[in-house]
Amino acid sequence: MYYPTFDITDDMLEDLRTGKVSIQTGQWVRLPMSIRKVRWIGVNPNETVVVQHYEGSYTPAKFRTLVKYHRDAVKAERVRAILDSHAPTPPRITTLGEARAAMDKHRSLGFDRPLTWGLTALLAGFVLLASMVLLGCAPKRVDIPAATDYGCTVDSIDAGWASVETPGGMAATPTNPHWVEGQSVPCPE
Numbered sequence: 001m002y003y004p005t006f007d008i009t010d011d012m013l014e015d016l017r018t019g020k021v022s023i024q025t026g027q028w029v030r031l032p033m034s035i036r037k038v039r040w041i042g043v044n045p046n047e048t049v050v051v052q053h054y055e056g057s058y059t060p061a062k063f064r065t066l067v068k069y070h071r072d073a074v075k076a077e078r079v080r081a082i083l084d085s086h087a088p089t090p091p092r093i094t095t096l097g098e099a100r101a102a103m104d105k106h107r108s109l110g111f112d113r114p115l116t117w118g119l120t121a122l123l124a125g126f127v128l129l130a131s132m133v134l135l136g137c138a139p140k141r142v143d144i145p146a147a148t149d150y151g152c153t154v155d156s157i158d159a160g161w162a163s164v165e166t167p168g169g170m171a172a173t174p175t176n177p178h179w180v181e182g183q184s185v186p187c188p189e
Contacts, residue, residue: 002027005037017047025067039063041070045077152187154179164188 005028008016013032015021023029027040031051038051050070052063155163155170162175166187173188 004028005030008032013049017043017049019043026063041067042074044070045074045081152185154181154183154185156181 002024007030010032012021016023023040025041028037029040029051030037031049036053038053041050041052043049050066052058052066151167152171153165155165157163157175157179160175161172162179162185164171164173164185164187171188176185179185
């Protein structure tokens with residue numbers, strides 16, 4: 001049986017989270033942080049309050065789906081807690097003989113190689129991989145052609161014009177943007 005919608009106070013919310021008080025799933029309530037009524041679903045194991053807000057898209061099917069999801073999450077958390085409580089605990093070693101027995105068991109399982117072997121293998125693999133990458137990505141040899149001697153040399157460049165020294169004397173010619181003073185260039189015609 002459901003009660004009329006009632007307000008949940010901050011103190012009551014804390015009691016709900018800790019499990020001191022419970023509310024029937026489906027009860028309409030009003031939480032302290034909102035003036036709208038909501039439908040109570042429950043409290044998750046991590047003490048999160050689960051409710052469904054009454055919106056225009058509210059349907060009973062959505063409510064039932066949310067309740068099922070919440071109950072499945074609670075069951076899964078309970079199972080996890082039970083499994084964790086039955087997990088084997090490591091043996092407590094109190095004597096030198098027990099310590100030696102534990103080391104012998106450890107060695108029999110194949111854990112007797114020192115950590116440095118693994119680090120050495122990791123470093124060797126890294127060096128091998130790096131060398132493969134460097135060799136595979138290195139640029140191919142490109143022969144740079146020797147500078148051509150055209151027989152004429154740029155003497156000076158000024159305002160888009162170059163003064164070029166030719167075998168027959170000086171000549172003015174429009175400059176090439178790549179020319180620099182002292183560079184050998186084709187002779188102007």
